[in-house]
Amino acid sequence: MNIDQVKGNWSQLVGKAREQWGELTEDEVMEARGEREQLVGKIQAKYGKTREEAEQEFDKWVAEL
Template sequence: MTNKMAEKTELKGNWNEQKGKLKKKFAILTDNDLLYEQGKKEEMLGKLQVKLGKTKEELVKIIESL
């Protein structure tokens, strides 16, 4: 499985649980920031990058470590 495929699985599979953990880790995040819609993952990650000051790679590592 390639890393891109793992990313998709990670975000889609357990997203509600991961969303809760992200909100605990980064109190400034809202449900709206973490709204994951099919086909809009890149848009959501872009918003998180801006809000948290992280690179896309850093965000993916954070999400994978939850």
């Protein structure tokens, strides 16, 4: 799945994102609206990861969808 598909199907993918990043609230995931940079920033902040680590984790998640 590519990022455009993620954005287009975001309401269906919120649950999968919550499974992947359980510390994020549903509101935080919904606010991202499938935007890579927003969700990466939330992952980075909530989990104390570097920007690069959060980006790699997000990209891996999208590739596995």
